[in-house]
Amino acid sequence: MSSDSKVINLAQGSEPHTRTVSGFPGLPVFEPGWVWLVGAGPGDPGLLTLHAVNALQQADVIVHDALVSENILGMAAPETEIIYSGKRGGKPSAKQRDISAKLVELARAGKRVLRLKGGDPFVFGRGGEEALALVEAGIHFRIVPGITAGIGGLAYAGIPATHRDTNHAVTFITGHMAGGDVPENLDWTAIAKGSPAIVLHMALSHLDAITKIMIEAGRSPSEPMALVRNATLPDQLVLETTLGRAAVDVARTGFSGPAIIAIGEIVRMRDSLDWLGAMSGKTLRTDPLGTRGALNAG
Ligand code: SAH
Numbered sequence: 001m002s003s004d005s006k007v008i009n010l011a012q013g014s015e016p017h018t019r020t021v022s023g024f025p026g027l028p029v030f031e032p033g034w035v036w037l038v039g040a041g042p043g044d045p046g047l048l049t050l051h052a053v054n055a056l057q058q059a060d061v062i063v064h065d066a067l068v069s070e071n072i073l074g075m076a077a078p079e080t081e082i083i084y085s086g087k088r089g090g091k092p093s094a095k096q097r098d099i100s101a102k103l104v105e106l107a108r109a110g111k112r113v114l115r116l117k118g119g120d121p122f123v124f125g126r127g128g129e130e131a132l133a134l135v136e137a138g139i140h141f142r143i144v145p146g147i148t149a150g151i152g153g154l155a156y157a158g159i160p161a162t163h164r165d166t167n168h169a170v171t172f173i174t175g176h177m178a179g180g181d182v183p184e185n186l187d188w189t190a191i192a193k194g195s196p197a198i199v200l201h202m203a204l205s206h207l208d209a210i211t212k213i214m215i216e217a218g219r220s221p222s223e224p225m226a227l228v229r230n231a232t233l234p235d236q237l238v239l240e241t242t243l244g245r246a247a248v249d250v251a252r253t254g255f256s257g258p259a260i261i262a263i264g265e266i267v268r269m270r271d272s273l274d275w276l277g278a279m280s281g282k283t284l285r286t287d288p289l290g291t292r293g294a295l296n297a298g
Contacts, residue, residue, distance in 0.1 A: 008135060021054045028142070030058035030112040035103050035134055037127050039120040039146015040068045042153040042260075044232035048072065051144040052116075059114035061106055063099065065125075067118025067258060069233065076114075096126060100133035107139045120148040124174045124201045150199045153231030153260040157238045158274030159267055165289055166265035167196035175203025175210055175261075182206045182213070192217035197264035204257045208247040214263070219243055224267035229259045236276070240267065265289065 017029040036055045041047035056075045066086030085094040106113045121127025134141045151161045192214045221244025229237040241249040271288040
């Protein structure tokens, strides 16, 4: 540890009391003056954790992002104050500094502050930045992980993040820097060569640039790719394409975000694992990779 770092003990030896929610005992009591940074998952309320439900039931105030659905906010107690901190309807987006300052202010006023974020707060969600601001201000906090769109959202499209026959690694990338540009400090060539499966958040507006970079770095233009819009929500929409065609297909179909994007052989698994599609009559294949014959022959 460097000599100029400070160690702050936020727990002060006080274990929070517990309560029972819907028959599940042992969930923490939300103490006044605390901030809980909670992941709300990709949208389907059924993907909330018990900790998230527990938080929604006790919070005095909820500060939420654009990707938290109305259905989920509707689970809060009627008197809960709800503050929107995302970007919507052309309004300028709230500055990260201001959001962190608001959390500190509300906690200092003795509120139970629920900071509710889409997906997982620590996956391209700036949860770390907000938690650091709380540490600096000496505010007690709890982190509740959520199901990230990068895994759970793809699962609702029948795409596994890993599968033994396709990939032993997966790389999560944000296609968008704070300033709005394609991330330049990434070694795209190394990723293109080394990662059999790539999952992109926030990449729709830079799709043309990103797919070109990846093809230039050696990836095949015919590699399967899927874009999942509003994953896990009733209007989920999946566009299946390839690395080479993706940008044209997106423009041609007017496909818009929020979308989670998968690149690699994992996308082929959808032919067999699109369980939502099967519910509406799609026939699932039994050999999506066409390997069964080869395996049997071996
Ligand atoms: N913390 C979030 C990511 C926030 S960044 C998480 O763990 O998922 C916002 C991006 O996440 C969106 O631009 C989109 O790429 C992705 N995303 C979040 N929810 C989504 C959903 N329901 N459907 C598709 N993409 C989603």
